[in-house]
Structures are given as C-alpha cells and as structure tokens.
Amino acid sequence: MSQSTAAGDAVQAMMRAVVVTRPGGLGALEIKEVPVPVRERGWVRIRVKAFGVNESEVTTRKGESDPEVTYPRVPGIEGVGVVDEADEDSGLRPGQQVATMMGGMGRTYDGAYAQYVSVPAAQVIPFETGLPWDVVGALPEMFQTAYGSLTTGLDLRAGQTLLIRGGTSTVGLSAATLAKDLGATVLSTTRSPDRTGELRDAGVDHPLTDNGTVADQVRELMPDGVDAALELVGCSVLADTLRTVRRHGTVCFTGALAGQWSINDFTPFMIPVGVRLTSYAGEAADLPADVFARQLEAVAEGRLRVPVAKVHHGLEQVQDAQDDVESGTAPGKHVVVLDD
Known part of the structure; x- marks a missing residue:
C-alpha cells in the first residue's frame, strides 16, 4: 500500500501500531508510527477492526515467550477485520470480513496490535456476520x-x-x-x-x-x-x-x-x-470456516455465550487491557476495538 508524490517518488504509507522494542513492563508497549506492512504474494493484508488480548502477549511483552520471538515486535496473536489486499486467485475480496490467528503471528512476524496486519492466506478465515466487532474480536x-x-x-x-x-x-x-x-x-x-x-x-x-x-x-x-x-x-x-x-x-x-x-x-x-x-497447539486451519460460521450463528442466537470481560477502545488502552489480563481481576476475554 503506497502513495506517490508529485515527483513520482513512492512514499511508504504509515500506520499506528503498538510496538515492543525490548522486553519489559507495561511501559514497553509503545504506540508508534510504522510502515503499513507490504503484502507478499500468498499473504493477505487485513485492516484490523478488533483483537483479543491474551496471556501469550503478556509473556511476549515481558520477554518470557518462546525463544523464536524477536524484537522489536508488534504483538497480537489474533485479530478480526476486513481484507485490504489479497491475491486475485485467493478467493478473498477487499472489504470481506475475516479472522486470523496463531501461526507465528505476533511472534516471528508482526501481529494484530496495529491498524493493519499481513498474514499468510492459509490462516485467514472468511466469515459474514452482523455481530459487532467487539464480540467477534473475542472469538478467534x-x-x-x-x-x-x-x-x-x-x-x-x-x-x-x-x-x-x-x-x-x-x-x-x-x-x-x-x-x-x-x-x-x-x-x-x-x-x-x-x-x-x-x-x-x-x-x-x-x-x-x-x-x-x-x-x-x-x-x-x-x-x-x-x-x-x-x-x-x-x-x-x-x-x-x-x-x-x-x-x-x-x-x-x-x-x-x-x-x-x-x-x-x-x-x-x-x-x-x-x-x-x-x-493440542493448533493453527487457524483447525477451525474450518463452516465451523466458525456455525459458532457465530450460535452466538447471534444466544446458544453460545461469549465470556467478554471488558471492551477497550483504541490502541491507547492496550496497556490497560494487558494489565487486566495479567492481574486476572476481571475474568473473561479482553478485547480492543479500533474505532474508525
């Protein structure tokens, strides 16, 4: 995703993201302006609408995660949003609702604590729902x-x-x-x-x-x-x-x-x-799109309960969300919604 100057020089588009430059306390979660990820062939760039906050991201921030994690790193092992860019033969179209999770996301490559994330197409689950993003963001x-x-x-x-x-x-x-x-x-x-x-x-x-x-x-x-x-x-x-x-x-x-x-x-x-x-330590492919669709339908009909502890709005509240997860005082899922 790029834009051009009048002189024809390409300028990398920028976005806001939470970056852990080095392991540490909550202060290690810094909001920075970083380049929008350039999508590789076979990958999908997603405009993030919401993401869950998980224990594994707390350990990544503290430097206690898997040795494969490198810094600086944008955390976030899951996210939901809409397709921004994908291969024409991927079956995905811009604007389509999608979820993604796991597969090295937020560990070996940058994750969902950002306005955009780019992930391999194999770990993208398309869906259609009228549920709000704060509910869907808790699920993947x-x-x-x-x-x-x-x-x-x-x-x-x-x-x-x-x-x-x-x-x-x-x-x-x-x-x-x-x-x-x-x-x-x-x-x-x-x-x-x-x-x-x-x-x-x-x-x-x-x-x-x-x-x-x-x-x-x-x-x-x-x-x-x-x-x-x-x-x-x-x-x-x-x-x-x-x-x-x-x-x-x-x-x-x-x-x-x-x-x-x-x-x-x-x-x-x-x-x-x-x-x-x-x-069990699976990947997105272990949750087929038709199964996820049935789960979304069950949530919409009230047959499945989503244990959401708190909805946080904006990247500015990521520190608060991780603090709540780490303290364990509010049971259930903490979700961050990126408001337009």
Whole structure:
C-alpha cells in the first residue's frame, strides 16, 4: 500500500501500531508510527477492526515467550477485520470480513496490535456476520483453541463427560459452552469457590473447587472416571488430572496457566493404565470456516455465550487491557476495538 508524490517518488504509507522494542513492563508497549506492512504474494493484508488480548502477549511483552520471538515486535496473536489486499486467485475480496490467528503471528512476524496486519492466506478465515466487532474480536483464538482441543485433542462426542481443568480461563469458559452445545456433560474447576457461578453461567453441570487435587471429587460424581479431560492448568496438576479419566479415556494437554510446561523426572508409568494423553497447539486451519460460521450463528442466537470481560477502545488502552489480563481481576476475554 503506497502513495506517490508529485515527483513520482513512492512514499511508504504509515500506520499506528503498538510496538515492543525490548522486553519489559507495561511501559514497553509503545504506540508508534510504522510502515503499513507490504503484502507478499500468498499473504493477505487485513485492516484490523478488533483483537483479543491474551496471556501469550503478556509473556511476549515481558520477554518470557518462546525463544523464536524477536524484537522489536508488534504483538497480537489474533485479530478480526476486513481484507485490504489479497491475491486475485485467493478467493478473498477487499472489504470481506475475516479472522486470523496463531501461526507465528505476533511472534516471528508482526501481529494484530496495529491498524493493519499481513498474514499468510492459509490462516485467514472468511466469515459474514452482523455481530459487532467487539464480540467477534473475542472469538478467534479462544474458539480455535477450545474447538481444536475438544475435537482434534479429545474427539469428544455427544453424551460423553468432560472435565475442564482451569475452567474460568477464557478457553475454559469457551470449551464449556462448545461442549454443552455438542451435548456433553461438563465438570469444570476453579480455584476460587466464589467463581463457581461463572462456571454455571457458562453451562457447566458440575463446578468443582480446585485445591490442587480434584481426582477424588470427580470420582465421587463419576465413579468410573470422565471420558475426557482438558488440561489448561499445566504440568503441576497433570498427574492428578490423569487420575480423573476412565480407562480408554483421554486427557488433552493444551495450556499451562500455572506456568509449568515440563515435569521433572517424568516417567510414562505416571499415566494410568489404559488412559491416553494427547496435546493440542493448533493453527487457524483447525477451525474450518463452516465451523466458525456455525459458532457465530450460535452466538447471534444466544446458544453460545461469549465470556467478554471488558471492551477497550483504541490502541491507547492496550496497556490497560494487558494489565487486566495479567492481574486476572476481571475474568473473561479482553478485547480492543479500533474505532474508525
């Protein structure tokens, strides 16, 4: 995207973006004027309308993310907006509503904390909806992670029982609503007894208070164990979660809210006999456009609840949004809307 001077010299168009020049505190999130990304063939440039704010972006800002992250970097692992420019044979047209997420976005290349973002076409999901941008902006990463975990990770079926460990996280709340829509019975955990109401609001059948172990509580409700368990807390409780699952059931390791990603002195014999352990860390392609369309329709009809904690307006409020995410005082998704 460029414009020309009267003399014919090309001038790079500029945009506003949040840039992390070097890791640090909230002050490391600086609003800068930077060039609009030049789109490569096979990529799509999107005019960003809204984006979710996630724990992974907090860790990127603090320098605690994957070693592949380099600085300076525009964070943002997800975003929604409209196509600004795409290959003619991509099937995408300017002005079309799209979502994008993951795939190195905001880590190995610049992400959605900006007025424009350019991403590979393979991780662009087209959609049509009348839902406002603040609602749609909460969905891509949250729904993709929850949906991929329940399907690819757990192969969950109607009539089965599911335990969600870390249920008041945005992915946990989203997974509960998706699992209930699928027809599963859902057990879900929170460390705070006063937050069980949030779980019930998301459709959870059996809220559980997690004091570090939940296996006994689960077995009281389901003596043979649950069919499936979604692990979002991490390795610190994985052994206990494995004990909640019936023989030939499955545990899917998706997140590590407690910050522990590995187990010291791990032995395969910690996995109960006949229990399966999988993991999930998928990409946009794991959320097909028709599935996302059905989810949007379910949200519009009120069948799926979107756990939005707060809507922030403008890049100036990104610091506040990350502060809220890091403090954990407001449960649910934080969304930044870029007003025209």
